[in-house]
Amino acid sequence: xxxxxxxxxxxxxxxxxxxxxxxxxxxxxxxxxxxxxxxxxxxxxxxxxxxxxxxxxxxxxxxxxxxxxxxxxxxxxxxxxxxxxxxxxxxxxxxxx
Amino acid sequence: xxxxxxxxxxxxxxxxxxxxxxxxxxxxxxxxxxxxxxxxxxxxxxxxxxxxxxxxxxxxxxxxxxxxxxxxxxxxxxxxxxxxxxxxxxxxxxxxxxxxxxxxxxxxxxxxxxxxxxxxxxxxxxxxxxxxxxxxxxxxxxxxxxxxxxxxxxxxxxxxxxxxxxxxxxxxxxxxxxxxxxxxxxxxxxxxxxxxxxxxxxxxxxxxxxxxxxxxxxxxxxxxxxxxxxxxxxxxxxxxxxxxxxxxxxxxxx
Numbered sequence: 001x002x003x004x005x006x007x008x009x010x011x012x013x014x015x016x017x018x019x020x021x022x023x024x025x026x027x028x029x030x031x032x033x034x035x036x037x038x039x040x041x042x043x044x045x046x047x048x049x050x051x052x053x054x055x056x057x058x059x060x061x062x063x064x065x066x067x068x069x070x071x072x073x074x075x076x077x078x079x080x081x082x083x084x085x086x087x088x089x090x091x092x093x094x095x096x097x
Numbered sequence: 098x099x100x101x102x103x104x105x106x107x108x109x110x111x112x113x114x115x116x117x118x119x120x121x122x123x124x125x126x127x128x129x130x131x132x133x134x135x136x137x138x139x140x141x142x143x144x145x146x147x148x149x150x151x152x153x154x155x156x157x158x159x160x161x162x163x164x165x166x167x168x169x170x171x172x173x174x175x176x177x178x179x180x181x182x183x184x185x186x187x188x189x190x191x192x193x194x195x196x197x198x199x200x201x202x203x204x205x206x207x208x209x210x211x212x213x214x215x216x217x218x219x220x221x222x223x224x225x226x227x228x229x230x231x232x233x234x235x236x237x238x239x240x241x242x243x244x245x246x247x248x249x250x251x252x253x254x255x256x257x258x259x260x261x262x263x264x265x266x267x268x269x270x271x272x273x274x275x276x277x278x279x280x281x282x283x284x285x286x287x288x289x290x291x292x293x294x295x296x297x298x299x300x301x302x303x304x305x306x307x308x309x310x311x312x313x314x315x316x317x318x319x320x321x322x323x324x325x326x327x328x329x330x331x332x333x334x335x336x337x338x339x340x341x342x343x344x345x346x347x348x349x350x351x
Contacts, residue, residue, distance in 0.1 A: 006322075006348060006349070007322050007346060008322065008346045008347075008348050009208075009209070009344055009345055009346050010208070011145075011206045011208045011209050011345060012145075012161055012345075012346070012348070014145070014161075014205035014206040014207075014208075015110065015147040015159075015161065015202060015203075015205045018109070018110040018205065019109065019110070024206075024207045026206050026207050026208040026209075027207040027208050040208055041208070042206065042207070042208025042209060042343075043208065043343070043344070048348070
């Protein structure tokens with residue numbers, strides 16, 4: 001199977017992101033530690049596997065976040081995110097440009 | 098596992114057993130499941146759910162499926178395309194019947210979401226079963242009052258292999274009455290006398306059906322990864338603001 005076909009949007013990882021974060025974070029903005037560009041978590045590139053997912057920067061392909069489900073633990077490596085901005089407020093409004 | 102929840106924080110997304118209240122075959126390969134989900138909190142057009150199947154030996158398979166029904170409808174409808182070598186979709190399409198239970202959790206996602214409050218113009222581009230979340234947006238749109246709709250023009254460009262593969266075909270053909278302009282692009286075979294597009298979605302098509310960048314449309318693109326990436330790239334080449342183009346890629350696992 002081609003890698004290109006396996007590439008999805010960060011939005012597709014929304015279920016696992018809700019296991020990790022108490023909030024809906026696909027609308028949160030993540031700054032890539034590799035290139036500094038900012039993208040909505042839902043707009044990152046998602047490569048999913050049975051155990052977990054890798055989210056990559058759409059600009060430079062850095063793996064910004066890895067999540068894996070292991071017995072008893074969800075393991076999260078978010079070292080590729082240098083800043084995470086989560087929309088605040090009860091309305092959870094999407095960030096509109 | 099230790100429960101680290103703090104009082105007042107939102108609960109985890111829980112798995113719930115949904116009951117199948119109805120099934121409709123949409124095409125030869127796509128089927129709609131009408132689900133009744135206990136304590137369903139409501140959803141927004143464009144969101145998805147995770148569906149989990151657990152075998153007797155404990156083996157689990159999980160997939161995401163977009164919600165086809167609008168927020169205004171209480172039952173949650175999923176339209177699932179059967180991928181013959183898939184692990185989950187053949188079960189959902191061929192085995193699951195009315196009265197059966199299936200584990201779901203959701204709604205999930207806030208990024209690929211549209212409601213009338215966001216305004217328009219709204220350009221929707223679908224490939225194959227990528228129509229499903231866009232259909233939730235269209236259905237949401239058609240339930241809003243006429244005067245509100247008049248300010249938000251909506252256009253749909255939908256690519257399918259043949260006319261028989263067009264999901265929600267009857268409903269889409271009726272949409273012209275509500276002000277939604279629908280164009281089909283058939284890539285494999287077209288009936289005699291077909292006056293619509295007879296090729297893959299390309300730049301000329303997006304310029305004919307879409308609005309110019311000066312109109313600043315909101316664009317939602319959903320379908321197989323190669324189609325979505327091609328459409329998004331062409332829209333940016335035409336001059337559309339990348340931040341106004343939201344994509345949802347459908348993967349090849351079913």
